[in-house]
Amino acid sequence: MPDKVTLQLAWKHQFQFAGYYAALAKGYYREEGLEVTIRECRRGVFARESLLSGQAQYGVAGSELILHRAEGDPFVVLAPIFQHSPSILVTRKDSGIETPHDLIGKRVMMLPGKKDADILAVLKNENIGMNSIKRLDQSFDLNDLIDGRTDAFSAYLTNEPWYLESIGITPGIIKPLSYGVDFYGDCLFTTDREVEKHPERVNRFLKASLRGWEYAMAHHEEMIDIILARYGVKKERAHLRFEADAIQKCMLPDLVRIGHMNPGRWRHIADTYVELGMLEPDYSMKGFLYDPDPAAGYRWMKWAFYILVVVSLLIGLIAALLFIFNKKLKKEISERKQAEEALKESEARFRALFENVPAAIQGYSPDGTICYWNRASEDLYGYTREEAVGNNIIDLIVPPELHEHVLNTIRRAVETGIAAPSEELMVMRNDGSPVSVLTSYVVLKNNRKVPEFYCLDVDLTQRKQLQNRLEQARKAEAISCLAGGIAHQFNNVLSGITGNVDLLEMIYPGEENLLRHTGRMKKAALRMADLTSQLVAYAKGGKYQPDTISVHDFVSRTLPLIKHAVDPAVKVEVDLPVDSGSIKADKAQMQMVLMALLSNASEAMEGRDNGQIRITGKSGMLTSADAEGFPGLKPGNYMKLSVGDNGKGMDEMTRKRIFEPFFTTRFLGRGLGMAAVYGIIKNHEGWIFIESEPDKGTTVKIYLPAVENIVKKHVVPKPAPVKGSGTILIIED
Incomplete structure (x- = not known):
């Protein structure tokens, strides 16, 4: 007749106890002459109580067994199945509870007594007294955590x-191992x-169970199939696989x-309990x-001692031999480490240099x-490192017309x-x-058979913009000198003409x-005088009577x-703060502008x-770096005035010529308006430039x-009588 015994599990039927199910299903218990009943845990029925009452001969529990042994329970550990305890406290991630200290003042659902010993050890280890938390008896229903009836759940x-993740709740996990508590788990024990x-029988039961x-x-x-078929487990297969x-x-x-x-x-483990005050220092682990075989253990210890002596002698001999070479080896190791x-x-230095140098650097193989x-490179071309590495540089930034050349x-x-000489290329973002x-090439030959190529690209956008502005300034300066000379000669001729016309009218008043x-x-x-006045304005001459004016009030x-100069169908918007700033300028000339x-x-x-x-403006500082882009401007505080429209815009060729005298895109007109504007602004030590694209409108930006x-007090001079006689000659050049 087989021996009938009962195994009391620590929880409900699940993969946690698969080894015992396998021993039963595969006949390992039967081969050892045992008839085993496996009983799952029920509310109030745990392994400790079942073995003490004689309802079961074997059970499964945690490392708290040593605490029960110290209290007088006659328990004997046969084998720890888990080398690391899977016991945890689980929370809802969205509750913000992530550490044991977050549990202070919170509801914590745990097993009764010391059955959650490793969790109790964590709390003591972190100086969290039991009166700092609200301990609740374990309900074995995870819905208590899901629905908020508890804040933490053993x-x-x-x-x-797995349960929480399957319904879309991210679990928060407090593991004892993370806080220095590493106990055995699911220990098979008896009395x-x-x-x-x-x-x-104990030996046979242990042997079959481990098998x-x-x-x-x-x-x-196979074990998942057995659990689902024989033990009425309602878990999904995926859950059992996770377990x-x-x-x-x-x-x-x-x-x-x-x-x-x-x-x-x-x-x-016992010393840890002692340090936490859960076990007396004079505990005994006897029994x-x-x-299974105390005598065999003694013989093993005797042979182990002999082997230890022999091994010690061998180690000493080897150490003596190694000592001879130790100094040399240490020196070599030290030199190699250095x-x-x-x-x-x-x-690291060169990597930091490459990463922080203000020039785009790319490395690529011979196939690109x-x-x-x-x-x-990320900033210049708009591709992140992850997007660029592994792709071909030809496809990434080189336009089709340059494929063959590159x-x-x-x-x-x-x-x-040999690397190719530096060259200027127009590539793509x-x-x-x-x-x-401006692309410079480098070829690196190393121990590999295939060389590596590197490109160093310098963005020429700002340099070209500055060159264009310098070219525009030089061109405008040359034209302004010519315009000034012409205007001077025109004024001389016009003075003679208008003077003689006046004399004719005086001589023949009735004709x-x-x-x-x-x-x-x-x-x-x-009309010619008006034209010459615009030429003089363009040439940075003309009448110049500066006064301090508020830009907001002026506009x-x-x-x-000047509303007559604007089509009534066009809407004019002004965005100028009252305190936008003041400039020193000729009001009449600025009205012309x-x-x-x-x-x-x-x-x-x-x-x-x-x-x-849209007319906008504000004052702001122009730094030395900013001033480099505007030839002739000095660093300082400037009024920035913008006039933008949503009109047809202009192409690059038109934009470059817009300030030339007599240049116009209309059939009618003198073409001196923008030329005069340029001269007036330059005469006021300012700068003007235009941003425009076809069908995207135009924005004129002015820096003054x-x-x-300065509030000036207006002094009205006292009138004085005019006395004397003489001739007044007025000459205007």
């Missing part, structure tokens, strides 16, 4: 986290009485023999750890595959080993926009035919005077609906030196 790493009265565990850990899917994988990590069957028990580690450290430091991409450059470098760069012709002559002369008062800009903006929107002109607001 659980197993192999089980409850002194069972060991004393049935030593052979079952070996089979279970090698046949996960099997987690248990594999707790048992480490590939590294440690299943059931291996180290007395030294048990002493460490606590199962020893060389390695120097190499690492050098690599990118292997290096620094931060400046491939030939690489091919020649491969054949000759991530958004498809072109960018002009209507003559006066009609002289009137026409005077009108033509006035507000000038717009009504504003009228010319508004007139041009209005004409640019002919035939377009919803025409809009800002001044502090």
